[in-house]
Amino acid sequence: MQIARFETGHKGDILTLDIFGDWTARHVGGIDAALRKFADKTIGRELIINLKEMKGLDTAGAMMIQRTFHSCQDRTHKSAIVGAEPGQESLLRQVLGHLEPCQIDPPQDSPFVTMLYRTGAGVSGVYYSTLELLNFIGLTLVTMMKVMVNPRRWRLASIAHHMEETGLNAVPIVGLMSFLIGAVVAFMGAKVLQQFNAQVFVVELVGIAVLREFGVLLAAILTAGRSGSAFTAQIGSMKIREEIDALRVLGLDPVEVLIVPRTIALVIMLPVLSFLAAALGIIGGGLAAWATMDISPALFMARTQEMVVLDNFWAGIIKAPFFAFVIAVIGCFQGMEVEGSAESLGQRTTLSVVQALFLVIVLDAFFAMFFLELNF
């Protein structure tokens, strides 16, 4: 292995370039800039490149030599590349037709234009993506209706599969999280209520908070993170590999085959998960109350039954199917929007979770206001 280097000189008015060492991709990095400078100086002059002392040569080195030799169009027969071994010579000949530069990066405008473009695209994107999302929601609903009236088109196997994936497999995590949240609410509540000597109201606190809000919200948030993102990734990678197109040309409607079963499965399973979350939240709260304030489980349950009526439970659980629908539709919609690259898949998956969470919280706020007006 020898360092690549070169020496320049002249014989009369003919410039000379003597090449030394290994001219391979591994070794030529350091001399590229100097060689370019030299090539600029040779313009309009004759040049003899001498390869006698050269050791190794690969296509990168050959390209650099030919590039230098042809940096000027009007060299005459006085110019030459001399001293090449036969193998090196054919390598030099081989790269000759391929010296044209090519575009490397995707075309880009000036930063200012790009900024304007991105601002505009962002603004109009909000409008159009909202429109498209609404369009997609409509499409899903219509397809769901069509499927409903025709039991032969119910894809029970697919629905069951997704119920297992999104519901059953989420039970441990949803249960654990809501148990802990219930306990935390009880702890924090106990601290404040103690100051008023009203510890026993911790039962109402836990009951109302968990049944109305935390249970369903926690289940929805975990589902958006677990299943919404999974829907986007599944459908998105099918999109990239042209599987969605394959479905279409087989006469199958991707909305019916892929999206409706996922949506139905989630709409069924999220209320179940919410129920589980509510139950475990209350258990967690009860145990925490027992541990910190000596409120016995029997007393806790009795007060829960007495004070926290079924209304609170319904006020929570009624929201679950709506949340589920939003999560499923957003997940599938973002999956269908994936274009071409793995990067796009990643962006869409992120977007799917963020949008689903955002809409779930907004929807929850609407429900809260709605119930407030109704005194529910």
Add this chain to the structure above:
Amino acid sequence: MTKETAIIQGQNASSDQVSDQLSRAEHDHIIEVRGLRNQFGNFIVHDELDLNVRRGEIIGVVGGSGTGKSVLMRSIIGLKRPSKGIVKIFGHDFYGASSKEKIGIEQRWGVLFQGGALFSSMTVAQNVMAPLRAHLHLPDELARDIAALKISMAGLPPESGDKFPSELSGGMKKRAGLARALALDPEMVFLDEPTAGLDPIGAAQFDDLIVNLRNTMGLTVFMVTHDLDSLHAACDRIAVLSDKKVIVNGPIDEVRKLDHEWIQRYFSGPRGRAAVVAKDPNHVEDFKEKRSVIA
């Protein structure tokens, strides 16, 4: 004076030296596979498979679909650990090598996967520059020039450099994958069905390119292919994969004469005969006899 003739022959290497190198190369195995077994669960793909590849040769691997050509390639390049047997490449046991050795080995080969396996979030040229950026500290300008060279040599027009893989046709993806495989000027390339999806003109150019690179740089080529023209035009030796083994590994004329059912059906089908005629019209008679013997 035209550019093409600008090279003036200089000092020649003595011809003795060249032939000496060749005879040494004869016995210099760049890949040695011994007693290889590959399985997925209970499904055995290879068993007791042996294969040698010599330095500087173009070996064509053929076999029916699903006989494990791609799996063989993957286990040689370190992507599928065999359940038994030894795989040696450049004299190293890849699966026993330290991670530093592995990086050294990996820079010495280039791989073209069956589906191209281009990075989808990069343009074609960025794909080709990826190995350059990863392993060599080159000035950006030079890396760009090298990328342009490889793209052009692989037969892509310069304007495809800034296209993303999702904007390319299947054949163009293959070419871009080849350009990436050749980016570091490797000693050895692995090509999985390189000419599948190329038009016949492109496929012939591809064969020329491979043979040229072998002749000029001593490139060793491991090529899985079903392209009978490629086998005739480019390959020095053919390894036939059947019954979980390499049943024969030799020059095409020898392989063709072998009395094995699959080999005979492979080479003496209408496509096989057409490829022979294309290579050398004199072979026609020979083949007719052969067929009548089998029939």
